[in-house]
Amino acid sequence: MNSNNSKNKKFADISLSKAALFAGLGLLVIAVLAPIVFINGLDKMFVTGDVLATSNNIIASKGLFKVIICSFLIIAILDLVVAWALYVLFKPVNKSISLLASWFRLIYAGILGVALINLFIVSQLLSDASYLTAFDQNQLNTLAMLFFNGFTYGWNIALVFFGFHLLILGYLVFNSGYFPKFLGILVSIASSGYIIDSFGKFLSPNYSISIAKYTFVGEALLIIWLLWRGVKGFKQNEII
Numbered sequence: 001m002n003s004n005n006s007k008n009k010k011f012a013d014i015s016l017s018k019a020a021l022f023a024g025l026g027l028l029v030i031a032v033l034a035p036i037v038f039i040n041g042l043d044k045m046f047v048t049g050d051v052l053a054t055s056n057n058i059i060a061s062k063g064l065f066k067v068i069i070c071s072f073l074i075i076a077i078l079d080l081v082v083a084w085a086l087y088v089l090f091k092p093v094n095k096s097i098s099l100l101a102s103w104f105r106l107i108y109a110g111i112l113g114v115a116l117i118n119l120f121i122v123s124q125l126l127s128d129a130s131y132l133t134a135f136d137q138n139q140l141n142t143l144a145m146l147f148f149n150g151f152t153y154g155w156n157i158a159l160v161f162f163g164f165h166l167l168i169l170g171y172l173v174f175n176s177g178y179f180p181k182f183l184g185i186l187v188s189i190a191s192s193g194y195i196i197d198s199f200g201k202f203l204s205p206n207y208s209i210s211i212a213k214y215t216f217v218g219e220a221l222l223i224i225w226l227l228w229r230g231v232k233g234f235k236q237n238e239i240i
Helices: 002-010 016-045 051-060 062-090 095-125 129-134 137-176 181-203 217-232
Strands: none
Touching: 016 051, 016 062, 016 217, 051 062, 051 137, 062 095, 062 137, 095 137, 137 181, 137 217, 181 217
16 A cells, blocks of 8 residues: 555646746746847848858858857757646646646647758758769858748747737637636737737738837746746645
């Protein structure tokens, strides 16, 4: 009997406080890593409408470009962990809807992972000797830009799924009873920025607005709240 009890404790499900802590830490690392990858990485290398300049920037920073690819891969892996932790955290609210929210984030991470193949190909095109001898420089630059754009389109598709993940997550936060309702509203508002920006880029090549820059407040507050609840824990009467 004692051995059965110890076995049950050993394989007991993760607590809500631990799930909140895992989700908060994962999101915190992503929140720190993603701006560095974009602002100090891809944005500086990519020159709109200039294939040659973009290729030269990548060639001049081969090591950094590979670090950027690895960083994106880490972000995708962390998103898998966050999807799992958020499912556990909000399963008491509504198991089916919590699972749906997690699936949207998993699909987002999957599309991001597949889109990264394009950046690997860009790296190979501009550094592998066999490609450098098989194509002239103009052809290599054009191919590199084609795959670079392929990553961008894949990333924008992924963000649509991420936006809907946040929309559903906002609903769960609002109805949880152990997170403030205003936080659920702000997370849902944050979803609109990603969805509108992504569809805007698909519908108009000249779309340059970035609504997500102004609607991210809910995401930032959610990270803080998750970490706080992860440390503080949950009372039994708070759980639905």
